[in-house]
Amino acid sequence: MVVFACERCGAVLTTQVSRVALPDHADQTYSHELLPAFLEPGTYAVNPEPSGPPWRLWDEVGTEEVEARGIYAPVYSLSYGPAGKIGIAPGDVRGTVLIPERCDGYCYGVDGRDGPNLACAECGRAVATRIDDCSLWQVVWLAPHAVRPVSVDGPADRVIAWEALREQYPDLPPVEQRGWWSPQWEATVAVALAHLLSLSGGMRVVVPDGPVATVFRRALDALLPPGPPERHLTLAGPSLPAVATDIALVPRHPQTGETWPCNAKAVVPLAANAWLHMAFHDDRRLTPATAGMLEEVRRDDPPPLLPAMPFRPDLDVFLATLARLPATREPWLRQIYDHVKAHRYDFPYF
Incomplete structure (x- = not known):
């Protein structure tokens, strides 16, 4: 198991977490309601794809470069932000404070449109983006360049056979x-x-x-x-x-x-x-019973x-x-x- 710490000052920013596979609904938006947490408590997942700004429109990028990015059909735009953001359940975050000027959203909460909105409480560095607006799975995405994993003592992660x-x-x-x-x-x-x-x-x-x-x-x-x-x-x-x-x-x-x-x-x-x-x-489908049933x-x-x-x-x-x-x-x-x-x-x- 690991905890994630601030890359600048070393302050611990999460509880102990174990890695799991990235779920298929990582980038899903759904309906117009509050959704639950994206990940189970005590787990984290890594999204290998680039995310966030800067963005480039499909027409601005050549076919060779697009296919080198692993995209083989037209999409609206491509992210040229950092790859490898780390998702954790919001309840597993420690030692962070909100950055008020980056807490915009569409409806019920924040959606990360302004970039990282959580800072390390010790040194003030922006380290993560909390997302909890309607239509979005609630998650905290740790910025890969701002945090580092630290191994901790405890039971070894056991892979289910x-x-x-x-x-x-x-x-x-x-x-x-x-x-x-x-x-x-x-x-x-x-x-x-x-x-x-x-x-x-x-x-x-x-x-x-x-x-x-x-x-x-x-x-x-x-x-x-x-x-x-x-x-x-x-x-x-x-x-x-x-x-x-x-x-x-x-x-x-x-x-x-x-x-x-x-x-x-x-x-x-x-x-x-x-x-x-x-x-x-x-x-x-079961048929209603008209008499007593065995246990x-x-x-x-x-x-x-x-x-x-x-x-x-x-x-x-x-x-x-x-x-x-x-x-x-x-x-x-x-x-x-x-x-x-x-x-x-x-x-x-x-």
């Missing part, structure tokens, strides 16, 4: 109160959908009935031509039977970010908490939350992911990217 993932890591229910789909599901499925399209080769992808079909089938059927030829997507991972398939939907480790290894021709990683729910949640009978009390509308992956997360996949240079996939981007409000599956 793949075989123990089901018992030791919680799954993520797809539906929230009032029948709304989880924004985290909308983001992680959008990322997986972009990777799945890039691996399809432009052929129809057949998905199994159940939760995989619920979140993938409508978009795949609309974006890809009807088969044959076709490819088959199968759920695979620890504690599931080994299968031979064209494309396997597998978990991404929540701590290391590694993809579960398998022998499929191609793999699409999915956030572990969503994958666990797809793989092991029993979503069969070992599976019960449905309270009843499960059901979605009020069809599932829609997050459009912005989908386009941002697709723009960073080299396969998007292929004409058929670039056509999908351009069409979805140009008609973003015309598609019922987004």
Whole structure:
């Protein structure tokens, strides 16, 4: 475990934290409401992408430079700010004070538009940006050039084994109160959908009935031509039977970010908490009992939350992911990217 300290004076700025993989909803904006913390207490994640000013418009940057940055389709602008910002839960921050003149926001809180808004309480150096406005996940982003990690005594970080993932890591229910789909599901499925399209080769992808079909089938059927030829997507991972398939939907480790290894021709990683729910949640509807029930009978009390509308992956997360996949240079996939981007409000599956 580590704490992060001010690079200038050495003052400790966080509690003890352990590194986890960067979640798929790192850059997501959602609805017009206050969202919870982006990360669990006691954890931190690193975003390898540049962030913040200065910005350059797409037309100002040459194709060669853009592709060197890992972007293969047009985006509005590119950040030339520092890479490697460090996200932590707001409650894990210590020894900082707000910079009042940098605390602007849109509605309910601050959104970081003015740059770092937290300073080291000891020396006054700007060290982090707190974000807690509506539509944004609440997080503190430590500036990579202003802090440094310091190892501390304590229990060693223990990586969950793949075989123990089901018992030791919680799954993520797809539906929230009032029948709304989880924004985290909308983001992680959008990322997986972009990777799945890039691996399809432009052929129809057949998905199994159940939760995989619920979140993938409508978009795949609309974006890809009807088969044959076709490819088959199968759920695979620890504690599931080994299968031979064209494309396997597998978990991404929540701590290391590694993809579960398998022998499929191609793999699409999915956030572990969503994958666990797809793989092991029993979503069969139960029939009311008219007599007494044995204790070992599976019960449905309270009843499960059901979605009020069809599932829609997050459009912005989908386009941002697709723009960073080299396969998007292929004409058929670039056509999908351009069409979805140009008609973003015309598609019922987004």
